[in-house]
Every structure is written in C-alpha cells, then in structure tokens.
Amino acid sequence: MVVGLGTGSTVAFLLPALAARGLTLRCVATSKRTEAAARSLGLRVEPFGAIEHFDIAIDGADQITPDGWLIKGGGAAHTREKIVAATSDRFVIxxxxxxxxxxxxxxxxxxxxEFGLASTMRRLAPIRLRDVPRSPDGGVIADYHGSLDDIEAAAGLLSRTAGLVEHGLFPPALVSDIIVATGDQVHHRSL
Structure with missing residues (x-):
C-alpha cells in the first residue's frame, strides 16, 4: 500500500500503531517532523515525486463539522496535506x-x-501573521479571521486570492472517513 501520512499531534499517535503492524508500506510524509518520526519507527518513507496516487492518506483535523468540512493547518503543513488528500483514493481523518x-x-x-505579502494580507483582512517557522515549502503562515458563516463562499474567496498558496478549509468531497475517539469509544462515519 502507498500511504500518505499527515502532520500533527494525532498522527504522532498513529505512527507507532502503524509501525507495530509490520505491514509492507510505501509512505509519504507531509512534514519533516512526520518523516523523521516515521523513519525512526522503521516505516519506509519516500519522496512524493515517484508516487502517482495514494491508496490511503491518514491525518488529523483541527475542526470537523457534522457534514464533513474540516479546518486543518495547525501544524502549518496544510498545503502538502491537501495535495496528498486530493491524490488519495481514501482520505481518513x-x-x-x-x-x-x-x-x-x-x-x-x-x-x-513572500512576494507581495503586504498586498495579499490587505486583500485578505482580517488576517494575522503567525510567529512560526515557514511552511515545509517556504511559505509564510498566517491565520484568516474573516467570516465563515458561508463556508463555501469563504473557501472560494480564499482560493481566488492571488498570493495565497493554499488555505486550511477542506471540503467534504476530499474526505472518505472520519474516526473520532470519545473516551473508550470510537465513532466512525463514512462520507
């Protein structure tokens, strides 16, 4: 299987469980941190360049709505995470x-x-730069604080803004399954 590995605190729990299964996997990590953790556990990590599609990608989310919209990007790897999700047969949260x-x-x-950053930020106001390292590909990370009352309109606005590489709104069409742990119970929902 070819597996996309997301970034974040939830994925940190996934990696040891995945490695313990002893499966033959080809993995692509969406961040250097995930790549290093996966390699240290004996998982085979490859560059994305040689991969045409993923059988499955597994990642966490910062927010999940009942209809499957997500906010991702707390770890600043949402551009890579969205590319991997779009290239996957199944994207599991x-x-x-x-x-x-x-x-x-x-x-x-x-x-x-970085190019035209002040102009991009004016067009996206209200927005704040985050005091964090750049994205894995050198992009500047910020947080958009505008209205999300109409989520599709907000996603469209962000997608149309020149200078914005990618945003952390993930539509339900990208998501196959959502698995949420609540105490000792696990709730699974397919989309």
Missing amino acids: IADSSKPVVALHAPVPVELL
Whole structure:
C-alpha cells in the first residue's frame, strides 16, 4: 500500500500503531517532523515525486463539522496535506472528541507567498501573521479571521486570492472517513 501520512499531534499517535503492524508500506510524509518520526519507527518513507496516487492518506483535523468540512493547518503543513488528500483514493481523518464542532470558526490557517505579502494580507483582512517557522515549502503562515458563516463562499474567496498558496478549509468531497475517539469509544462515519 502507498500511504500518505499527515502532520500533527494525532498522527504522532498513529505512527507507532502503524509501525507495530509490520505491514509492507510505501509512505509519504507531509512534514519533516512526520518523516523523521516515521523513519525512526522503521516505516519506509519516500519522496512524493515517484508516487502517482495514494491508496490511503491518514491525518488529523483541527475542526470537523457534522457534514464533513474540516479546518486543518495547525501544524502549518496544510498545503502538502491537501495535495496528498486530493491524490488519495481514501482520505481518513482521525481525531479526538475535542475536534467536532457545530460550525467552523476562525482562524483558518493560510500559506502565503513572500512576494507581495503586504498586498495579499490587505486583500485578505482580517488576517494575522503567525510567529512560526515557514511552511515545509517556504511559505509564510498566517491565520484568516474573516467570516465563515458561508463556508463555501469563504473557501472560494480564499482560493481566488492571488498570493495565497493554499488555505486550511477542506471540503467534504476530499474526505472518505472520519474516526473520532470519545473516551473508550470510537465513532466512525463514512462520507
């Protein structure tokens, strides 16, 4: 199997469990941190360049709505995570009980180009730069604090803004399964 590995605290719990199964996998990691952790556990990690599609990608989320919209990007790897999700036959979200929400709320992580940064930020106001390292590909990380009352309109606005590399709003069409742990129970939902 070819497996896309996301980034974040939930994936940190996934990696040892995945490695313990002793499966023959080809993995692609969405961040250097995930890559290093996967390699240290004996998982085979390859560059994305040689991979045409993923059988499955597994990642966490910062927020999950009942209809499957997600906010991702707390770890600043949402651009890579979205590319891997779009290239996967199945994109599975694993999360704890703090992640489901009735409706998405700001902030939405965004990756911006350095070139024209002030102009891009003016067009996306309200937005704040995050005091974090750059994305894995050198982009500037910020948080969009605009309205999310109409999530599709907000995603469209962000996608159309020149200078914005990618945003952390993931539509339900990308998601295959959502698995949420609540205490000793696990709730699974297919989309």
